[in-house]
Amino acid sequence: xxxxxxxxxxxxxxxxxxxxxxxxxxxxxxxxxxxxxxxxxxxxxxxxxxxxxxxxxxxxxxxxxxxxxxxxxxxxxxxxxxxxxxxxxxxxxxxxxxxxxxxxxxxxxxxxxxxxxxxxxxxxxxxxxxxxxxxxxxxxxxxxxxxxxxxxxxxxxxxxxxxxxxxxxxxxxxxxxxxxxxxxxxxxxxxxxxxxxxxxxxxxxxxxxxxxxxxxxxxxxxxxxxxxxxxxxxxxxxxxxxxxxxxxxxxxxxxxxxxxxxxxxxxxxxxxxxxxxxxxxxxxxxxxxxxxxxxxxxxxxxxxxxxxxxxxxxxxxxxxxxxxxxxxxxxxxxxxxxxxxxxxxxxxxxxx
Amino acid sequence: xxxxxxxxxxxxxxxxxxxxxxxxxxxxxxxxxxxxxxxxxxxxxxxxxxxxxxxxxxxxxxxxxxxxxxxxxxxxxxxxxxxxxxxxxxxxxxxxxxxxxxxxxxxxxxxxxxxxxxxxxxxxxxxxxxxxxxxxxxxxxxxxxxxxxxxxxxxxxxxxxxxxxxxxxxxxxxxxxxxxxxxxxxxxxxxxxxxxxxxxxxxxxxxxxxxxxxxxxxxxxxxxxxxxxxxxxxxxxxxxxxxxxxxxxxxxxxxxxxxxxxxxxxxxxxxxxxxxxxxxxxxxxxxxxxxxxxxxxxxxxxxxxxxxxxxxxxxxxxxxxxxxxxxxxxxxxxxxxxxxxxxxxxxxxxxx
DNA sequence: TTTAGCACTCGAGATATTTGAGTGCTAATT
DNA sequence: AATTAGCACTCAAATATCTCGAGTGCTAAA
Numbered sequence: 001x002x003x004x005x006x007x008x009x010x011x012x013x014x015x016x017x018x019x020x021x022x023x024x025x026x027x028x029x030x031x032x033x034x035x036x037x038x039x040x041x042x043x044x045x046x047x048x049x050x051x052x053x054x055x056x057x058x059x060x061x062x063x064x065x066x067x068x069x070x071x072x073x074x075x076x077x078x079x080x081x082x083x084x085x086x087x088x089x090x091x092x093x094x095x096x097x098x099x100x101x102x103x104x105x106x107x108x109x110x111x112x113x114x115x116x117x118x119x120x121x122x123x124x125x126x127x128x129x130x131x132x133x134x135x136x137x138x139x140x141x142x143x144x145x146x147x148x149x150x151x152x153x154x155x156x157x158x159x160x161x162x163x164x165x166x167x168x169x170x171x172x173x174x175x176x177x178x179x180x181x182x183x184x185x186x187x188x189x190x191x192x193x194x195x196x197x198x199x200x201x202x203x204x205x206x207x208x209x210x211x212x213x214x215x216x217x218x219x220x221x222x223x224x225x226x227x228x229x230x231x232x233x234x235x236x237x238x239x240x241x242x243x244x245x246x247x248x249x250x251x252x253x254x255x256x257x258x259x260x261x262x263x264x265x266x267x268x269x270x271x272x273x274x275x276x277x278x279x280x281x282x283x284x285x286x287x288x289x290x291x292x293x294x295x296x297x298x299x300x301x302x303x304x305x306x307x308x309x310x311x312x313x314x315x316x317x318x319x320x321x322x323x324x325x326x327x328x329x330x331x332x333x334x335x336x337x338x339x340x341x342x343x344x345x346x347x348x349x350x351x352x
Numbered sequence: 353x354x355x356x357x358x359x360x361x362x363x364x365x366x367x368x369x370x371x372x373x374x375x376x377x378x379x380x381x382x383x384x385x386x387x388x389x390x391x392x393x394x395x396x397x398x399x400x401x402x403x404x405x406x407x408x409x410x411x412x413x414x415x416x417x418x419x420x421x422x423x424x425x426x427x428x429x430x431x432x433x434x435x436x437x438x439x440x441x442x443x444x445x446x447x448x449x450x451x452x453x454x455x456x457x458x459x460x461x462x463x464x465x466x467x468x469x470x471x472x473x474x475x476x477x478x479x480x481x482x483x484x485x486x487x488x489x490x491x492x493x494x495x496x497x498x499x500x501x502x503x504x505x506x507x508x509x510x511x512x513x514x515x516x517x518x519x520x521x522x523x524x525x526x527x528x529x530x531x532x533x534x535x536x537x538x539x540x541x542x543x544x545x546x547x548x549x550x551x552x553x554x555x556x557x558x559x560x561x562x563x564x565x566x567x568x569x570x571x572x573x574x575x576x577x578x579x580x581x582x583x584x585x586x587x588x589x590x591x592x593x594x595x596x597x598x599x600x601x602x603x604x605x606x607x608x609x610x611x612x613x614x615x616x617x618x619x620x621x622x623x624x625x626x627x628x629x630x631x632x633x634x635x636x637x638x639x640x641x642x643x644x645x646x647x648x649x650x651x652x653x654x655x656x657x658x659x660x661x662x663x664x665x666x667x668x669x670x671x672x673x674x675x676x677x678x679x680x681x682x683x684x685x686x687x688x689x690x691x692x693x694x695x696x697x698x699x700x701x702x703x704x
Numbered sequence: 705t706t707t708a709g710c711a712c713t714c715g716a717g718a719t720a721t722t723t724g725a726g727t728g729c730t731a732a733t734t
Numbered sequence: 735a736a737t738t739a740g741c742a743c744t745c746a747a748a749t750a751t752c753t754c755g756a757g758t759g760c761t762a763a764a
Contacts, residue, residue, distance in 0.1 A: 025725070025727090038737070040738050040740090046727095047727090047728075060743090060746095061725065062725080063727095136495065138492045140490045142510065145696070150512070162510050237588070237605040249601075250589065377758090389707090392707050392709095392759095393705085393706060393707070396705095398758095412712090413712085413757050414715075414757065
């Protein structure tokens, strides 16, 4: 544990650097209220903090800059989370679309809100639940040879996709389809449905195989889309404005463009139990993010499904303000989605 | 009309500059095959071309760079459209999703293909047709208090949105809804449906108003989404790589992020009759695009609906290759979408 | 009309100079 | 033992100076 004065100095360096982006010198700290020692004393302490790895110098004759360990110590031990102001709360709330019951849409708009609020890039995943099952599948004929297939999962995810059929859609075909769906899909976990399963099913249909095949393939598409926890990223262009990305902005955006690493980034957050996770610099395991931090918070729907939402930005970000903001947003999302979910579940059971 | 030799020099300057990005000097032109005159002669011609405004010098002792008028003259008079190679055709074709009948999805994937193929940003609009009407609306109950509303327009646009109702969805309610839809929406032009119309309708429903209201509002949302020709942009991060955007990349991306100007950019292309439009530098009316060019091509569905797809990049782009590529892509899109459309229309009429 | 020749221009790159914020160390002070 | 004043030192950033050469425009001869 650092002695109090050293803590105070570290905190001051982190906070001032977050604010100004310039290396912090001993004199500017001395002039801060509450610092009644000389700059030489501060320099001695700074030398210690440097030896301990919490701060570093860009070059010998410059001030100090927090290292990622400095940020980490600050976040874990020194930072005082800011109280959100009323208008900030309102701004965050306004970003959540209470009305629609569709989690994807809600997360998309919430992400946009985060982008506006933080000026960083926002990242979110749709809820995933390894025990999710298919609650409902409907076929909607919209024109003679085109139908829309709509699927609802136990998690509340709603997916739909158009499907052109080779033969005209008649009542008979619809009934066949609905029977197939009832027998083979409703109530089954998403993980059960895959290409092989679909092919076997098609093979067993005999004469009806031809007409059913495109519809069933579309179901497989929907299941896949619902299983993969989709990662949504927005506000990337905000990052261009930060001078820490001057040179590497292109690389970073390219990296964020690829889906796989994003998925890993968000999903790997499940190994801790805390509901909010802060990853500073190389704590994100990707080299492309060594100068970036993520604040990721998990939301829950009911007791099983979880997803995450958060931000990506330069390590120099205002942790003490952002962390409570994201916490607050996540609480709202959890509440809204759980409400919808429970309402559905209750009603569903009443029906039986 | 420029004398032949001057044309030849202008074309060579444009082409070499497009390739290298460096100002083109008289000597490097002289060494090109087919130039049998001295560098002094070329310099004289270049002086003329400069006076005419087709080329300019970054500074007195540098080579020449095409002005936007130079590019324009080149595109209009000098350029020889490249023949697409077999593998290029295949790459373009591979980007078009023949199977799904959904124009939006098709355009999205085609845009991605353009991004990969050209390394620029791609822009596209969904088809719009001022005479479009509602062909079909279906309500799909997916859970006790949630329904999916699906709408198909005469243009083939398929839109769907979830809607939570305040009361449980029963057969009675579905019938009421379907009657309402048949009487008030099917066959009516999209432009007829607006908030006022919906409100009047709701008001006339008496006791049923409460249960119908959220469903009808959702229809309004769908109609709006289908009327507004949505602009899709992708591959913006490609632009970061071009040195002409070194400084202004952020501004450009911010600009492209906003929806309104994009809409104007694409829709204003309707004033010419040609099916492909090339806008160089300030011919795009926005200051943010003064160093950019767009190649935008219109596609058609049947005889009425049109939309556009194209690219945005630095004025220094390979027009002679890109123009035929985009033309080719647009032809494919038009053909696929028109096929679907006609098939639908024919079948629809057979039905009657 | 074309071309060889030449003086001229000016950006890019290399090198030198200056400046000042900030440091670490030492020796005196508390 | 902890603090501080004082001072020599360091080094990036800003500024100035120099050199180089690609490319030009012009002139006078072919």
